Amino acid sequence: MTREGGSELEKNKRRAPIGVFDSGLGGLTVLRSLHRRLPCENLVYFGDTARVPYGTKGAPTVRSFARQDAGLLVDRGVKMVVVACNTASAFALDHLQETLPVPVLGVIEPGVTAALQATRGGVVGVIGTSGTIRSRRYQEGLLAGGLSEDNIMALECPLFVPLVEEDKMGQTMMHLAVQEYLQPLKDACVDTLILGCTHYPLLKEDIGAFMGPETVLVDSGDMLAEAAVKLLREKELLRRDSLEKDEANSTGEMSFLLSDLPWKFADIGERFLGRSIEDTTIVGLDEMEAAGYQHERDNHD
Amino acid sequence: MTREGGSELEKNKRRAPIGVFDSGLGGLTVLRSLHRRLPCENLVYFGDTARVPYGTKGAPTVRSFARQDAGLLVDRGVKMVVVACNTASAFALDHLQETLPVPVLGVIEPGVTAALQATRGGVVGVIGTSGTIRSRRYQEGLLAGGLSEDNIMALECPLFVPLVEEDKMGQTMMHLAVQEYLQPLKDACVDTLILGCTHYPLLKEDIGAFMGPETVLVDSGDMLAEAAVKLLREKELLRRDSLEKDEANSTGEMSFLLSDLPWKFADIGERFLGRSIEDTTIVGLDEMEAAGYQHERDNHD
Numbered sequence: 001m002t003r004e005g006g007s008e009l010e011k012n013k014r015r016a017p018i019g020v021f022d023s024g025l026g027g028l029t030v031l032r033s034l035h036r037r038l039p040c041e042n043l044v045y046f047g048d049t050a051r052v053p054y055g056t057k058g059a060p061t062v063r064s065f066a067r068q069d070a071g072l073l074v075d076r077g078v079k080m081v082v083v084a085c086n087t088a089s090a091f092a093l094d095h096l097q098e099t100l101p102v103p104v105l106g107v108i109e110p111g112v113t114a115a116l117q118a119t120r121g122g123v124v125g126v127i128g129t130s131g132t133i134r135s136r137r138y139q140e141g142l143l144a145g146g147l148s149e150d151n152i153m154a155l156e157c158p159l160f161v162p163l164v165e166e167d168k169m170g171q172t173m174m175h176l177a178v179q180e181y182l183q184p185l186k187d188a189c190v191d192t193l194i195l196g197c198t199h200y201p202l203l204k205e206d207i208g209a210f211m212g213p214e215t216v217l218v219d220s221g222d223m224l225a226e227a228a229v230k231l232l233r234e235k236e237l238l239r240r241d242s243l244e245k246d247e248a249n250s251t252g253e254m255s256f257l258l259s260d261l262p263w264k265f266a267d268i269g270e271r272f273l274g275r276s277i278e279d280t281t282i283v284g285l286d287e288m289e290a291a292g293y294q295h296e297r298d299n300h301d
Numbered sequence: 302m303t304r305e306g307g308s309e310l311e312k313n314k315r316r317a318p319i320g321v322f323d324s325g326l327g328g329l330t331v332l333r334s335l336h337r338r339l340p341c342e343n344l345v346y347f348g349d350t351a352r353v354p355y356g357t358k359g360a361p362t363v364r365s366f367a368r369q370d371a372g373l374l375v376d377r378g379v380k381m382v383v384v385a386c387n388t389a390s391a392f393a394l395d396h397l398q399e400t401l402p403v404p405v406l407g408v409i410e411p412g413v414t415a416a417l418q419a420t421r422g423g424v425v426g427v428i429g430t431s432g433t434i435r436s437r438r439y440q441e442g443l444l445a446g447g448l449s450e451d452n453i454m455a456l457e458c459p460l461f462v463p464l465v466e467e468d469k470m471g472q473t474m475m476h477l478a479v480q481e482y483l484q485p486l487k488d489a490c491v492d493t494l495i496l497g498c499t500h501y502p503l504l505k506e507d508i509g510a511f512m513g514p515e516t517v518l519v520d521s522g523d524m525l526a527e528a529a530v531k532l533l534r535e536k537e538l539l540r541r542d543s544l545e546k547d548e549a550n551s552t553g554e555m556s557f558l559l560s561d562l563p564w565k566f567a568d569i570g571e572r573f574l575g576r577s578i579e580d581t582t583i584v585g586l587d588e589m590e591a592a593g594y595q596h597e598r599d600n601h602d
Contacts, residue, residue, distance in 0.1 A: 162463040
């Protein structure tokens, strides 16, 4: 017996998992936020660990990869696709929203909304990969929200990702990088700082210590989980039991697809997800390459 | 009129370019060594900038990528394939040598040979990516050359690549990384150190300053160029004018294929090659994906 209402088809749709993809393992911080907010939804995560990182790469490449990543999740019957990767959100979200048969949510808009709510009229800062910052998506969102160009400061922080992956949090090398990248933000009296990369929530302590308690740090993952609830509800795709339980009584299952098993997978994965990762499937290069194209062909039929 | 002897077919074979591939732009240091040693040979470089880096990724992934990279060069009619990437040499050289219709040369064997010649009976060190070090290819080569396990110290240095790409040579952050990674090698009185990654020649000054003048630094690129001359001569594939001119009178042309145009391409490329990069072609994801498989099918016919 089920408590879900509506037709069989609608019930099955609601019971389908939410798909989440990222360039690698950083998106596990977003998965964590989603699981916390929606503990009874099933989540399928795809990390493109074979081709990570996306943040240094050009727009056409990131768009091609994102199409394959999302196609892979759609092939697995997800009811919604979450683009956990900031760079993929910056370059591919519009394209995916136009072409995929399910709702697609990115991390940039929720981050922008949260920053606009948090700022007390000062400067809003954004930090991210080269791709994310050069795409100007965060900047355009903040401008559309009423900020002036003078009240926005966006900076690339390319060494943060490798330093987080090498677990340098709290160490001298990280302090040096934080100071080098964030000093201009401090000088500009930033009151709100968007952490525009899935790796950066792990840097909250280092960044917070440098910027001081006056600066609000906006973590896109948490904001995205709220936006996901809203979108699922609108589309009538939310499981009926979705919001009734807390994380401790979670019934939602997580499964993991990766395009490569990296040398330090268990170690890095656990750091991002906050628990050990089980049920991991490696997707071969050929299946991955076929996914995006197959799916695009389906759409054109 | 040509001074090349032999049949038309043989002449054409000798005039074909040498193909060089790498996970990204690091292999340009190897291209530079090849051009210096063989200034009249044409060189075609493929950098898999869309999927860089390889050093953190697993063996099956690296092997799949290397097959496509080499296939792409073979499709362009190269007379020899040079695997400039240490990680790809570690995981894919045997496979490529078995399956490609042209001679294939990797960077590991030349580096091992040079280190065995240079050592004065002390400990030989090897530094590289996680993949290269965990493959144990360098270690096995040194063991086969007569060293004992006690006289070999191999260490992963994962932050060197991003620090070089961010141009941190000579800076405090690099000093910290050099000290963290290389102190055990210094403590073990290493007399010869193999720079087992294409990025590391750019670190010669930082590493040399830390290790001291007594430690010989082995740059695989230079050794590989010597091995290439030898192999081309054996296979009668060396251009007749190949060794007659010096670099200043070079007639050899270089062309560049990349799978992605990275944000900082011009900057990083010039640092590695020592001159600006012209004649760059971007190879689309679909062509790249087709290359390896196409070629493998050809071989199985």
